[in-house]
Structure formats: C-alpha cells, structure tokens
Amino acid sequence: MASSGAAKGRIPLPGGCGPPYCWPMATRTRPSASRQAPPIEADIGIAGAGLAGLAAALATAGRGFSVVVVAPAPTRPDLRTTALLASSVAFLDRLGVWQEMADAAAPLAAMRIVDATGRLFRAPQADFRAAEIGLAAFGHNLRNDILGQALRAAAIATGRMSFVQAAVEDAVFRPDGATLLMSDGRRLDCRLAVAADGRNSVLRRASGIGERQWSYPQTAVVLNFEHEFDHHDTSTEFHTPSGPFTVVPLGPRQSSLVWVERPREAARIAAAPPAELAREIEDRMQSMLGKVRIVSDIQAFPLAGMTARRFGRGPLVLVGEAAHLFPPIGAQGFNLGLRDVELLDRLAGACGRDGLPRLGERYHRQRALDIGLRTASVDLMNRSLLSAFLPVQMARSLALHALCAIAPLRRLAMREGIAPGSQLRHLLDGPRGPGQPSSAAK
Numbered sequence: 001m002a003s004s005g006a007a008k009g010r011i012p013l014p015g016g017c018g019p020p021y022c023w024p025m026a027t028r029t030r031p032s033a034s035r036q037a038p039p040i041e042a043d044i045g046i047a048g049a050g051l052a053g054l055a056a057a058l059a060t061a062g063r064g065f066s067v068v069v070v071a072p073a074p075t076r077p078d079l080r081t082t083a084l085l086a087s088s089v090a091f092l093d094r095l096g097v098w099q100e101m102a103d104a105a106a107p108l109a110a111m112r113i114v115d116a117t118g119r120l121f122r123a124p125q126a127d128f129r130a131a132e133i134g135l136a137a138f139g140h141n142l143r144n145d146i147l148g149q150a151l152r153a154a155a156i157a158t159g160r161m162s163f164v165q166a167a168v169e170d171a172v173f174r175p176d177g178a179t180l181l182m183s184d185g186r187r188l189d190c191r192l193a194v195a196a197d198g199r200n201s202v203l204r205r206a207s208g209i210g211e212r213q214w215s216y217p218q219t220a221v222v223l224n225f226e227h228e229f230d231h232h233d234t235s236t237e238f239h240t241p242s243g244p245f246t247v248v249p250l251g252p253r254q255s256s257l258v259w260v261e262r263p264r265e266a267a268r269i270a271a272a273p274p275a276e277l278a279r280e281i282e283d284r285m286q287s288m289l290g291k292v293r294i295v296s297d298i299q300a301f302p303l304a305g306m307t308a309r310r311f312g313r314g315p316l317v318l319v320g321e322a323a324h325l326f327p328p329i330g331a332q333g334f335n336l337g338l339r340d341v342e343l344l345d346r347l348a349g350a351c352g353r354d355g356l357p358r359l360g361e362r363y364h365r366q367r368a369l370d371i372g373l374r375t376a377s378v379d380l381m382n383r384s385l386l387s388a389f390l391p392v393q394m395a396r397s398l399a400l401h402a403l404c405a406i407a408p409l410r411r412l413a414m415r416e417g418i419a420p421g422s423q424l425r426h427l428l429d430g431p432r433g434p435g436q437p438s439s440a441a442k
C-alpha cells in the first residue's frame, strides 16, 4: 500500500462545468528561471502516447481542440494484443478510426472458461456465445502496435495535434489551466492536462492525487502463435491455480497467448527455447488447436494493482493506467481506459474551451463507479483463482455453475461484459427506460 498527499488549499471557482474544488498546492514547485523560454500553448496537453493517450488525442483533436502530446520515445515494442469489447469498437468507429484497423482484427464470437485448477471444487466448462445475445461477436482482438499506429495516424490527420518527444517532469496547476514542465527544458501551457502517462504517472504525483497500490505474486507472459486447427473465433481462458492462461484468436489459425504465472515460473517460460515452449503450450491446451508454432518474441509483464484516489480535479483528468491498473483478466484494462476517453471526449465537447479548466471534478464523479466496480471484480476473480481457501473455491465454482445453468443470468452477464453499466441502467429504467432501447434490441 502506498499513497501520497499534500497540504490542501481551497480555490473557489466561478460557475460553469465544475463546482469549487480542493487543490493541493503547497508542495508544487514553480518553473525555474532556466525554463523561461516562451511556452508551447494548447487547449489540451496530454502526457503519454500509449493507447490511452493516443485515443484521448484523437478524440479531443477531432472535436476541434488544439492538442499537444508529450511522451518520451518508447523503450521497447509492445508485443501485446488487445481484445476490444463491442462497445470499444463502436467508440473507435465513431472516432472514424475503426475501419483503419478492422482488417487486422479477429472477431471473438465465443468465449470459453475451462477450470484447470485441479481442485476439489471445480467449475464446469462455461461457454458464452455472442449469438445468444443477438451479436455476431463480443469484440475483436488485434495487435497493440497496429492499434497504436492507427490511433496515431488518425490523430495526426486531424491537423490539430502535435507531438513533443520528451518526458513530463513536473506540473503546476492553476484555476485557469496547467503548465507541464518537460525534460527538454520547455513548458507547455494548457487549459486541461490529461494524465495518460501510465502506472507511475508523473502528472498524478505532481497533482498530489494519491493512489492505492497493491501487488500480485504473478507475471503475465505474452506471445503469438500459429496452430494446426481452426479456433472458430473462440477465445479460451484456462483457469489455473497460478492465474489464467488465455488464448485469443488473432487471425486465421493464429492466436495470442496471455499466460499468467508465478514470477519464477514466468521467467523460466520466457527463457525457454521456442520449440520446447510450443510443445508445452500445446499440452496446456490439451491439443485443442493441434500443433503450435511460436511466431513472435516473448514479453513479460509483472502484475500489480493501483487505483488513483481521484480521477480528476480542476484542470487535470487521469485516463488509462495513470488512473487504474489491474491484471489482464476478461480483457478489461484498455476497454476501461477507452471509457475514460469516451467520457473526457463527451465532457470536453459539452464544456467547450472555456470549461476545460474545470472539467476534472465532473469527470471524477462520473468515472468513479465504473472504475471501482471493474477493479473490484477483476481483483476478486484473480484472487479466487489464487486462493487455497475452500469456501472461496466453492463460491467461484458455484458462480460458474449458475452462469452455465441459468440462461437469463448468463445473458445478463454477457451484456454487462460488452457494455458495462448497461444492465444496471436497464434494471433502473425498466425494459424500455426513458429514451433507451431495450438491451435485448441492441
């Protein structure tokens, strides 16, 4: 557990997008004399050019705001793939970028959970089919490098976004905006700062917004492989006592693997000769896809959890892993990050330039529930796998039994999975709430 904080001063603001807000300011440093070159100016300054930062740049530049993205050169390629849920695909489509990546994406028409824990209380195999809720696919899986390139190209094509290759080192926040201090000695003055600078966010730290952190005794190993048999657009998650082993379609007879293991075992896997590893992967999958050939490098990601104490304040909002971090179970991380961006996009469009410095409060209020629920459910699912406590294993097994046996419950879980929050709204509004089509009709 770790958290940070600072002395708080209260700055009353005039009306508009947000109410008066509390702001930590006592510990902020001011730009030094050496940084007094004329600042770069933009409506929105974004720290970080990962998937969340690029999506935020595309959305806000597409709305007509001037945007500057500040990020250092990447230190290593991102070999991961992302399973985008249908709601994320719809958002990317609205941003006009989905068609640029659609050909490289594999549809996920079915999802299967296999209990490979070998424990006393084992769950039955659970199959979820998109067709059962009237959809062709739950979502699509594609390589992160392709997704990132498409987002970057589309953001550049708006003509209102530029890049600065530098790290943000510090920031000063005022009622009318923020100044980001960059490693090349320059400053960026903006009306709204977006922290998309990942799990160790400098902007989050500079703002005095603390975080709750925790660790897991797990590392995710990722790679892509070709296989002998068709995957039939089905993603399979094997639940093991050390974490999920998830195989996701990536193309014709090609899949990506996210293999979560204890760190020592993960190090062994990452160093294993490819042919030997391919055989091991085939065995783990009980040869369901036949012979396996590894076609990518292997990368490892130590797992951790983190939630920021706030998701926005005044002229600052946090998106992606700067706001929330949890293990890769059920393809939630970047999908949650895209919902951050979706709200940022909507609120910025409603506030206009003048409202940007006060957007943080409203953003925080509207993101807190979704982020809290997703973080808690992924954490619970992960811990239920790791736990040797029999009642926990029994509860997990019963929950999967119920999903297999009770069709309406299964459909509700599937709809909630692809459009989070929709089922709660559905229950509150009734089958045809105000201005909402019924979920079944979606």
Ligand SMILES: Cc1cc2nc3c(=O)[nH]c(=O)nc-3n(C[C@H](O)[C@H](O)[C@H](O)COP(=O)(O)OP(=O)(O)OC[C@H]3O[C@@H](n4cnc5c(N)ncnc54)[C@H](O)[C@@H]3O)c2cc1C
Binding pocket: 047, 048, 049, 050, 051, 052, 053, 070, 071, 072, 073, 074, 080, 081, 082, 083, 084, 166, 167, 168, 169, 196, 197, 198, 199, 202, 220, 222, 258, 301, 319, 320, 321, 322, 328, 331, 332, 333, 334, 335, 336, 337
């Ligand atoms: C193994 C694995 C599999 C996953 N699979 C899925 C999936 O299938 N579906 C899904 O939805 N999610 C998935 N996720 C989660 C998803 O990958 C992340 O949510 C997403 O990549 C986070 O993107 P980000 O832009 O928030 O952060 P990052 O990718 O960490 O980007 C941070 C950016 O900030 C920059 N930066 C850092 N410090 C500074 C600084 N001081 N100043 C300026 N810039 C800075 C970095 O250079 C980088 O550009 C997976 C995660 C893992 C680990």
